Amino acid sequence: MDFTPLFHPKTIAVLGVSLTNDRHPANVIYNKIHLRYPVEVYPVNPRGGQFQRDRVYADIADIPVRIDLAVVAARAEFVPDILSRCIKNGVGGAVIISGGFAESGRADLQERLVTLARTADFAFIGPNCLGIYAPTRFDTFFLPGERLVRPDPGPVAIVSQSGGVLVDQMVKFAEQGVGLSLAVSIGNKALIRELDMLDYLSEDPATRVIAFYVEGFDKNEGRRFVQAAASVPKPIIVLKSGKSIEGRRAASSHTASLAGDHKVFSSVLAQHGIVEADNEFEMVSFCESLSCYRKKVQGRVGIITVSGGHGVLVTDICAARGLAVPQLSDDTRQKIKESLSASVQEIASLENPVDLTGSARDDDFVAAANGLSRAVEVDCVILLLLPYSPGISSDLGARLSHVFRRENKPLVAYVPHQEKYRMLIEGFELNDVPVSSSIDGAVLMVEALRRCRTC
Amino acid sequence: MLNREMRDIISRSQKYGWVLEPEAKRLLSLAEIPVPDFRWANSLPEALDAAEDVGYPVVAKIISPAIVHKSEVNGVAVGLENADALTDVFEGFSRLEGFAGVLIEPLVAGIELIIGAKIDYQFGPIILLGIGGTGVEIYQDIALRMAPLSGSDVTSMVASLKGAKLLKGYRGTEPIDMPALIRLVHHFSILVLNLADHIDTIDLNPVMCTGKTCVVADARIMLAEASISIESI
Numbered sequence: 099m100d101f102t103p104l105f106h107p108k109t110i111a112v113l114g115v116s117l118t119n120d121r122h123p124a125n126v127i128y129n130k131i132h133l134r135y136p137v138e139v140y141p142v143n144p145r146g147g148q149f150q151r152d153r154v155y156a157d158i159a160d161i162p163v164r165i166d167l168a169v170v171a172a173r174a175e176f177v178p179d180i181l182s183r184c185i186k187n188g189v190g191g192a193v194i195i196s197g198g199f200a201e202s203g204r205a206d207l208q209e210r211l212v213t214l215a216r217t218a219d220f221a222f223i224g225p226n227c228l229g230i231y232a233p234t235r236f237d238t239f240f241l242p243g244e245r246l247v248r249p250d251p252g253p254v255a256i257v258s259q260s261g262g263v264l265v266d267q268m269v270k271f272a273e274q275g276v277g278l279s280l281a282v283s284i285g286n287k288a289l290i291r292e293l294d295m296l297d298y299l300s301e302d303p304a305t306r307v308i309a310f311y312v313e314g315f316d317k318n319e320g321r322r323f324v325q326a327a328a329s330v331p332k333p334i335i336v337l338k339s340g341k342s343i344e345g346r347r348a349a350s351s352h353t354a355s356l357a358g359d360h361k362v363f364s365s366v367l368a369q370h371g372i373v374e375a376d377n378e379f380e381m382v383s384f385c386e387s388l389s390c391y392r393k394k395v396q397g398r399v400g401i402i403t404v405s406g407g408h409g410v411l412v413t414d415i416c417a418a419r420g421l422a423v424p425q426l427s428d429d430t431r432q433k434i435k436e437s438l439s440a441s442v443q444e445i446a447s448l449e450n451p452v453d454l455t456g457s458a459r460d461d462d463f464v465a466a467a468n469g470l471s472r473a474v475e476v477d478c479v480i481l482l483l484l485p486y487s488p489g490i491s492s493d494l495g496a497r498l499s500h501v502f503r504r505e506n507k508p509l510v511a512y513v514p515h516q517e518k519y520r521m522l523i524e525g526f527e528l529n530d531v532p533v534s535s536s537i538d539g540a541v542l543m544v545e546a547l548r549r550c551r552t553c
Numbered sequence: 554m555l556n557r558e559m560r561d562i563i564s565r566s567q568k569y570g571w572v573l574e575p576e577a578k579r580l581l582s583l584a585e586i587p588v589p590d591f592r593w594a595n596s597l598p599e600a601l602d603a604a605e606d607v608g609y610p611v612v613a614k615i616i617s618p619a620i621v622h623k624s625e626v627n628g629v630a631v632g633l634e635n636a637d638a639l640t641d642v643f644e645g646f647s648r649l650e651g652f653a654g655v656l657i658e659p660l661v662a663g664i665e666l667i668i669g670a671k672i673d674y675q676f677g678p679i680i681l682l683g684i685g686g687t688g689v690e691i692y693q694d695i696a697l698r699m700a701p702l703s704g705s706d707v708t709s710m711v712a713s714l715k716g717a718k719l720l721k722g723y724r725g726t727e728p729i730d731m732p733a734l735i736r737l738v739h740h741f742s743i744l745v746l747n748l749a750d751h752i753d754t755i756d757l758n759p760v761m762c763t764g765k766t767c768v769v770a771d772a773r774i775m776l777a778e779a780s781i782s783i784e785s786i
Contacts, residue, residue, distance in 0.1 A: 320675030321699065351754040351775055353669030353681050356695050365697035366676050369706065 099221045101298045103190020105232065105280065107166035108137055111158055111189070113180055114172035114196075115141035115149055123195055123240030124171035125149075130243045135236040138163065159187050166190040169229065169238045174198030177225065178210045185218040193238045194224035200286050201226050208288050215289050227285025228261035231268070233278050241265065252277010253306035253389045257295045259284060259313045263339075263378075267311070270382045273515070274535065275527040276389060279304040293323050300330040307388045309335045309381060320363070324370040333388040333550045337375040338363055371551025380542055386532045387543035391508045394553040397421040399544055400476030401451035402466045404458055404490075408482045408537065409451030412512075415541045421548070424475045426450050434469035438462050450476070459489035460497060467498055471505035478547060480540050481511040485519045495525025495533070502531055510543040512536065555747050559583050563751050563776070569618040572774040575656050580774070581757075584744040586737055587768045591658035597643050601636050603657040610634050610660045612770075613642050619651030621773065626650075632660055661768050663761035664719060664729055667695070668738060668769075670745040670755040672777065678745045682707070682738060684716040685759040692716075702742040707735045720762070727764035734767045753777045 110131055116122035124141075128149070131139040140163075141149050146156035155161050158168065158180075168184045170177055174196050184192055199208035208225065215222055223229055229238030233251040239261075249271040256271075258264035261283035271278055279302065284290060292310055299308045308330070315323060327334050338360070367374045373388070375381035399421050403409040413423050426434075431448040438446060438454075442462045447453040452466050463481070470479045481498060483490060495511070502509045511526050513519055515535035526533045534540040547553055555563070562580045566572040572580065578588040592603035593616065604611045615628030623629050626649055630642040639657075646655055667685030672678055676699050683695030696710035711717055711734070722728035737760070745755065753775045761770050 315675040317674055318677050320673075321677045324676070324699065351669070351671075351756045351773060352667060352689050352758055353671050353756050354754045355690060356683065356693060357669070357671050357673070357679055357681050357697050359673075359675075362671075362673050362676060362679050362697055366679070366699045369698050 099219055099294075101191065101221055101294075103166035104193070104221055104223065105230065105298070105302075107190065107236065109163050109165050110137055110139045110167045110169060110236065111142050111155075111161060111165045112139060113142045113158070113168055113170045115143050115154060117143060117145065117147055117149060117154065122171070124169070126240045126242055127169055127171065127195070127238055131236055134243060135234075137236050140165070158183050158189065164188055164190075168192040169195065171195040171240065174204060174207055174225070178207065178214060181211055181214050181220075181222070185214065185220050189220075191220065192222040193227070193229035194222055194285075195227065195229060195238065195240060196224075197226040199225045200288070208286060212288050221290060222288075223282065223290050224285040225288060228264065228283035231264075231278070231281040239265070239283075247272045249276060249278040252279065253304070254278055254309060254385045255280040255282075255299045255302065255305040255307070256309040256311070256385075257282045257284060257292060257299075258311035259287060260311060261285065263311050267309075267378060267381065270378060271385070274382050274386055275523070275533070276382060276386045279306075291319070293319065293326060296323065296326055296330065296334070300332060305332065306392075307333050307335065307385055309337070309385050311337045311339070311381075313339050320366065324366055324372065327372050328370045331552055333373060333392075333546075333552055334371075335373045335375055335381060335384045335388070335546075336367055337378065337381045368549075373546060373549045379539070383534060383539045383542035384546040386534070387510065387546040388550055388553070390530045390532045391547055392550075392553050393506070393508050393547060394550060395477045395508060395544065395547045397544060397548040398424050398475065398477045400426070400470035400473065400479045401482070402454065402463065402470065402479065403451050403482040404454050404456055404484055404487050405482070406447075406453055408484070408512075409453050412480060412482060412537050412541065413451060415538055416544075419541060419545055421541065421544060423450050426452075426470075426473060427475055430469060430473040430475065433472070434466050437465035437469065456487050457489060458487065460491050460494045462489070463494060464497055464501060467501040467509065468505070471501055471507040471509075476507075478508045478510070478544050480544065481509060482537065482540070483511055483513045483522070485513060485522055490522070492519075492521040493525065495522045495527075495531070496529060497525070499526055499529030499531045503529075508544075508547055510534065510540050512540040556583065559747075563748070566774075567776060570776055570778070571621055572772075572776065573616055573618065573653070574614060574623075574772060575616060575654075577772040577774045578769065581741075581744070581769055581772060585740045586744070587733075587766060588772070589658040589661050589768055589770065591656055593654050594643075594657055595654040597640060600639060600643050600655050600657055604633070604636070604639050607657060607659045611639065612656075612658050612660050613639060613646070614656040615646045615649050615652065616654040616656055617649060617651035618653060620649060661761045661770050663763040663766075663768075665759035666720075666734075666762055666767075667756065667758040668741055668760050669757065670700070670741070670752070672749055672753060678742075678749045680738065680742050680745060682710045682714075684714060684719070689758060700742045700746050702738060704735060704739070707738045710738075729762040730765055730767060733765075734762055737767045737769075751777055
């Protein structure tokens, strides 16, 4: 099955465009593609006529060009026929937005779609989904463009059973500066399922990190998924819901009672090197970190702070996650000390965490980051930057990023995400150093590198 | 692959929905998994002979298709020192529901582990390793992996247990025979893959580990409800 027309269409037909209701999902989709994306788009409605000033095609066969992607937003009972027409007219693939299938008791209708598609080797996403969001290229979400929060193009692909969770995750990606290669809501996943998306994304050159929101797998489908994942050379992150439905049956054996569904899920994912996120927050942190670094760490963390309190907080969080905050050698401390400015040299604490104090200036951070990046006792560095400290300039993000370029030891930063610190944050992000808006998030970024099999 | 005798055991157990302990232990031993030198005695003289054979002190357990949870009906007697004690126990057991004999085996000691399997809906055969005994569900100190397991999977399962220190020798106790445990789990994982269509869960609890051996002291194999007929494979 060729997914290229689905994810890289040059021509799109939107089926179900209404001539009377401009808020119809098909109209929203048609409008946004027509006005904002570099693809040709054609509206289809059996009644034909005019929509705005464009011709509405009564049948997909009337469109003068070959259609790569059909976006179907018509009533469920019409969809099998529409799909047949698409197949007959050589359409490349479809996104079926319409609901009213297996999720509302019409598994028969959904089964007809699958049979049609399989017979013709025709790829479709859905039904009952938002479909595809491909940044700057096109999207099939029936959400008006001005309402969407749009992450920048980037290396992370995300596949979600739920459209709502997907859109919400995109908001968080945008907030945290995580770039997106592709977002796909697979809805009822009648034909294209997580495993198919994994296969496609593992070969997709724009995608470096693959994230999934999964509600559940079919019988033995989880087994096939983790087995396939084991040979994908990219980090895979999974957020699973439905964790609380443990122990439903009165177990006749200890194993059944101890090996609850979620415990099995978590253990098997970890066994196969898939990074499991416990919640949306972890998901974003893991995606950000793994989109910047492909470097495995054991989790021996060197910490730089300007506040003793932050140093203690981050050390506690590291300990809770089993990350080490090792003692620095005399040699490391001596080298850092010698490179600090005179006023800071006397008052800085050169234990781990390295507390540069509120008097520290940019040069002191760079000196400490250099020192820890060259120290064998740590394999990654967390920088806690509090930009209200007067010695910190907006250039510091970019300068510290160069330390990673030079020394190749992963750095992650914590900077409060406020608009006035934007340039400092972008100095990191544009240079592929992950920045979290919380201390917990910075620790999670290290955790991701420790858990990543393919790093 | 299951051999003829293994298939026969599953086949004749299907009417009960589970495998009687001596049958389960025979099945395990066919899969190269160490079990005690057990005997199935149908009468008191057979039981007394068996006990002489394996040597006192012995363990006696009720064999009954009606009794899955033997200890709940006082169907297990541990550490019987002589013929008199065994005679009393045998007579008590013979009055229990569905009596089909008594299992006699030597008493084995060691650190108690649980090794289990379940057929998971999403992931298929899953192997469990944990600290065993009667407190197993209280401590929940377990590790899970999808079968088949690699050697490093078993090592990492052991390492992930809170009780790992107990196994490696704690406060002067002897460390357990780790290669024996790894072999046992490895053979068990192969057996579970071969039985996947027929079973629901397996508990080997306890598995007794010492510095010299790991032996399955009790085994409970629950069969799948709609098991495909063993004759068809």
